[in-house]
Amino acid sequence: MIEFKDLSLVYPNGHQGLKDVNVKINDGEFVVIVGLSGAGKSTFIRSINRLVTPTEGELKVDDDNILDYKSRGLRDLRTKVGMIFQSYNLVKRNNVFKNVLAGRLGHTGTFRSVFNLFSQDDKALAYESLQRVNIDDKIYSRADQLSGGQQQRVSIARVLTQKPKYILADEPVASLDPPTSHQVMTYLRKINKEDGITTIVNLHFIDMAMEYADRIIGMRSGEVVFDGPVSEVTEETFEEIYGRSIREDDLRGGAEEDGEQNE
Amino acid sequence: MANKMNKPTMNEDKYAPLLSPWRVKAKISLIFFVILFFLIYSSEQTGVNFADLIWGLSNMGQIFDKLFPLNFDVLGPAFDRLFETLHMAIIASTFSTLIVIPVSLLAAHNITSNWLVYNTTRLTMNVLRTIPDVVLAVIFVGIFGTGVFGGIVALFIFSLGILAKLISETIESIDMQPVEAMRASGANTIQAIAYGVAPQIMPQFTSFSLYVFEINVRASVVIGLVGAGGIGQLLMNQFSFNNYGAVMTIIIVIFAVVILIEYISGKIREAIL
Amino acid sequence: MSQQLPPKKPRTPKQIARNIAIALAVLALYIWTFVSINIDWGRVLDRFTSNYDVVLPQLFSPNWARAGEVVEMMIETIFIAYAGSLAAAILAVPLGFLAAINMTNNRFLTTFGKWILSGVRAFPEIILAILFVVAVGPTPFAGILAIAIGSTGMLGKLYAEVLESIDMNVVEAMQANGANKIQIMFHGIIPQVIPEFLSYAIYRFEIDVRASTILGYVGAGGIGTMIFFAYSNRNWNDMGMILLVIIIVVTIIDYASTYIRKKIV
Numbered sequence: 001m002i003e004f005k006d007l008s009l010v011y012p013n014g015h016q017g018l019k020d021v022n023v024k025i026n027d028g029e030f031v032v033i034v035g036l037s038g039a040g041k042s043t044f045i046r047s048i049n050r051l052v053t054p055t056e057g058e059l060k061v062d063d064d065n066i067l068d069y070k071s072r073g074l075r076d077l078r079t080k081v082g083m084i085f086q087s088y089n090l091v092k093r094n095n096v097f098k099n100v101l102a103g104r105l106g107h108t109g110t111f112r113s114v115f116n117l118f119s120q121d122d123k124a125l126a127y128e129s130l131q132r133v134n135i136d137d138k139i140y141s142r143a144d145q146l147s148g149g150q151q152q153r154v155s156i157a158r159v160l161t162q163k164p165k166y167i168l169a170d171e172p173v174a175s176l177d178p179p180t181s182h183q184v185m186t187y188l189r190k191i192n193k194e195d196g197i198t199t200i201v202n203l204h205f206i207d208m209a210m211e212y213a214d215r216i217i218g219m220r221s222g223e224v225v226f227d228g229p230v231s232e233v234t235e236e237t238f239e240e241i242y243g244r245s246i247r248e249d250d251l252r253g254g255a256e257e258d259g260e261q262n263e
Numbered sequence: 264m265a266n267k268m269n270k271p272t273m274n275e276d277k278y279a280p281l282l283s284p285w286r287v288k289a290k291i292s293l294i295f296f297v298i299l300f301f302l303i304y305s306s307e308q309t310g311v312n313f314a315d316l317i318w319g320l321s322n323m324g325q326i327f328d329k330l331f332p333l334n335f336d337v338l339g340p341a342f343d344r345l346f347e348t349l350h351m352a353i354i355a356s357t358f359s360t361l362i363v364i365p366v367s368l369l370a371a372h373n374i375t376s377n378w379l380v381y382n383t384t385r386l387t388m389n390v391l392r393t394i395p396d397v398v399l400a401v402i403f404v405g406i407f408g409t410g411v412f413g414g415i416v417a418l419f420i421f422s423l424g425i426l427a428k429l430i431s432e433t434i435e436s437i438d439m440q441p442v443e444a445m446r447a448s449g450a451n452t453i454q455a456i457a458y459g460v461a462p463q464i465m466p467q468f469t470s471f472s473l474y475v476f477e478i479n480v481r482a483s484v485v486i487g488l489v490g491a492g493g494i495g496q497l498l499m500n501q502f503s504f505n506n507y508g509a510v511m512t513i514i515i516v517i518f519a520v521v522i523l524i525e526y527i528s529g530k531i532r533e534a535i536l
Numbered sequence: 537m538s539q540q541l542p543p544k545k546p547r548t549p550k551q552i553a554r555n556i557a558i559a560l561a562v563l564a565l566y567i568w569t570f571v572s573i574n575i576d577w578g579r580v581l582d583r584f585t586s587n588y589d590v591v592l593p594q595l596f597s598p599n600w601a602r603a604g605e606v607v608e609m610m611i612e613t614i615f616i617a618y619a620g621s622l623a624a625a626i627l628a629v630p631l632g633f634l635a636a637i638n639m640t641n642n643r644f645l646t647t648f649g650k651w652i653l654s655g656v657r658a659f660p661e662i663i664l665a666i667l668f669v670v671a672v673g674p675t676p677f678a679g680i681l682a683i684a685i686g687s688t689g690m691l692g693k694l695y696a697e698v699l700e701s702i703d704m705n706v707v708e709a710m711q712a713n714g715a716n717k718i719q720i721m722f723h724g725i726i727p728q729v730i731p732e733f734l735s736y737a738i739y740r741f742e743i744d745v746r747a748s749t750i751l752g753y754v755g756a757g758g759i760g761t762m763i764f765f766a767y768s769n770r771n772w773n774d775m776g777m778i779l780l781v782i783i784i785v786v787t788i789i790d791y792a793s794t795y796i797r798k799k800i801v
Contacts, residue, residue, distance in 0.1 A: 049447055071451075079449030089444035094462045097542060102441075102458045106449025113450075114457045120541065127542035140545050155444070162448050301618055329670050350573045353565065393786040397662070397750040397760075398779060401767045405591045405775075408583035412575050481660045488662065488753060489767065498666070502754070507670055514663055521658040 001027055002048060002166065002198070007057035009043055009222075017043035018054060019222040030192045031200045032213035036242055040222040041202040045168045048200070049081040050074055061166075079106030082164035082197075084188075086171040088151040092144035096135065096154050099143055100126040103161035122161075129160035133187050149180030156187055167191070169201040173208070178252050181205075185212045205252035206238050333515070334508035340497060341516050348493035349520075351411055352479035355418030360472045362419075363426040368456065370427055371434035385431075391424035400486035414491030418483055422475045429471045430464065437463040466535050473528040480524055484517055594772035598780050606762060606774075606781045613758035614785070616676050616751065617744035620683025624744075625737035627688045632695025639699055639725075649696070657689030661747045665756040676757030683748055687740045694736045695729070702728045735797045742793040749782050 173181035218226030218241030403413035442459035487495020635649030668678035752760025766774040
């Protein structure tokens with residue numbers, strides 16, 4: 001369970017990233033955060049694994065205030081909170097397998113990992129994760145030889161290999177085309193349901209949020225302006241979150257074209 | 264000279280090469296005169312003038328009288344000493360490539376966030392790089408006595424300075440996103456470096472290490488002149504006895520080996536990058 | 537859950553053989569090196585214990601009385617480097633053209649040019665200085681020649697690379713307009729390469745200042761002469777002063793050169 005209690009974050013340059021956020025995310029939920037760019041979605045997500053540190057309030061993960069964590073506690077937190085990035089963040093020169101194994105680093109001792117001594121279990125887990133996102137045939141390809149969608153699947157496999165309790169995804173489909181976007185979201189959704197991993201995704205496409213989320217949190221200028229199940233969300237809700245009428249570029253489209261799943 | 268050249272037009276004429284507005288012409292003429300002025304001034308200072316140049320060049324002919332015939336008796340010791348030179352270069356390059364790893368990480372601003380550590384490391388390396396190889400050799404031969412050890416230490420310090428600059432710049436240019444991903448998955452600093460940084464710099468690292476080996480082979484010839492072992496020491500001995508035939512023979516041997524090593528190392532680097 | 541290990545990374549026998557061969561070669565090289573290197577540890581230790589508290593403290597207390605003299609010799613050094621780099625900057629132009637394939641359109645000539653340039657580059661400056669001291673006597677002139685020849689190799693190579701990367705459309709357009717070779721050279725090629733040629737020449741000057749500090753060691757003029765005497769007399773206070781001046785001057789020239797080159801290109 002993740003609990004934001006009166007959480008605020010002011011960046012050193014004075015910009016207010018989060019403002020009095022009070023949110024409770026239950027285990028197993030699939031939450032999508034929506035809002036314009038700069039609304040604080042990314043700050044919200046990055047607070048949970050302390051890539052940014054909130055300046056006020058409490059942020060509890062499994063009933064423990066993570067704002068108190070120092071290096072060791074922080075690494076343990078990050079080991080159980082996996083993250084997926086907009087630009088995949090793979091080591092481009094390494095092969096897919098090595099990239100996926102990097103997900104085990106938090107579980108592996110420094111010495112063993114520096115000399116590449118991963119256990120058979122770790123290797124098997126990495127391979128299984130690749131199979132789950134259907135990219136196991138590319139196992140020894142270099143990451144930079146893959147398409148964007150394939151790279152994002154590798155990064156999902158990396159997170160799976162980490163065996164996290166929570167997955168954070170920061171704009172995972174912003175660099176992808178519509179069919180690939182749906183494919184990536186489908187995998188995230190599937191993992192959420194099959195493994196019961198709580199998943200929090202930033203999106204700025206309204207239609208995708210509606211299609212995949214259990215619950216939607218709307219943000220504007222660092223504040224939570226909407227929080228509720230998808231069933232309560234209407235077009236007016238989005239207009240309120242965005243502070244303007246809905247435009248075409250707020251939609252990803254292409255939902256019906258997901259025949260590419262097994263590309 | 265600096266502010267004479269920094270007018271923006273210098274850039275513009277690069278894109279419009281066919282046009283030569285008067286400002287550019289004036290600037291080129293100015294640069295030309297500044298260069299000429301310094302040349303005259305420096306010939307004044309060094310006591311070298313145009314007549315000397317003509318005289319010197321006409322005297323170049325006798326270089327051959329002095330340097331030839333070659334003295335092949337020196338070949339045996341030359342090869343012994345040459346191998347010593349190579350060994351010095353290998354040892355010094357190996358140690359500097361090992362030590363440069365932590366040093367260059369400390370001198371890369373995207374890895375070392377501590378302002379003081381970063382700047383101290385950088386400054387130290389910058390100062391090291393200004394010291395000519397021979398001066399380093401003189402100091403370490405002064406401390407450790409004549410022989411290869413002082414030479415190896417000198418080469419080590421010399422190549423460390425060069426490598427630290429090249430590799431810390433490479434580290435600063437890497438893609439930090441995978442490193443962020445690893446930090447976010449609970450990896451500690453050493454792991455993030457081993458998995459996020461190392462693979463990205465590996466080709467350049469290997470290439471620069473070979474490059475530094477090349478430089479060290481050359482430098483070890485040079486530092487031998489001050490008694491730091493190797494073929495340079497032999498060269499200096501023959502030079503001070505005015506044994507010019509032997510000097511030329513040794514120079515030819517050095518020349519051949521330097522060319523050979525550059526060729527091999529060039530091939531390896533081509534294969535890597 | 538059943539464990540399934542990933543398939544082994546596909547490697548051809550040729551790759552495996554190559555990797556083993558490389559590993560063995562490197563191993564052999566290191567064994568050869570460490571077995572045959574002859575370090576007299578006893579002597580090293582002996583010298584170290586008797587010298588370190590003499591040499592280092594003296595190095596760090598430079599002899600200020602000789603500061604004037606040292607600076608004067610450093611200025612001579614800079615002039616040697618200047619004259620040498622300038623000569624090289626000019627000498628390297630024809631060689632650069634010779635070694636650029638798009639200028640000669642002749643593979644044989646270009647290869648020939650590249651060979652000359654890499655041949656010249658293989659000589660350390662101080663070896664060239666020895667040659668020129670033999671040829672023209674122990675004067676700064678020998679130093680200038682050594683720097684000039686030594687720098688020509690590198691500058692020629694860099695010039696050739698610049699020439700090979702120029703925009704040939706301009707040249708072709710001029711050929712189509714009926715311009716002759718000289719016109720093309722001065723209006724089509726030179727304006728494109730001048731900033732980079734200049735930048736490389738300044739960069740080389742920066743290197744040459746370092747290189748010429750040691751030429752005097754073999755009698756080719758400049759501050760190296762003082763290094764020679766300070767070393768012969770084991771005068772580490774003087775050496776400290778020389779070192780200080782070299783470090784300061786080289787640093788200033790490095791910064792100035794970087795600044796100017798940024799402005800040019």
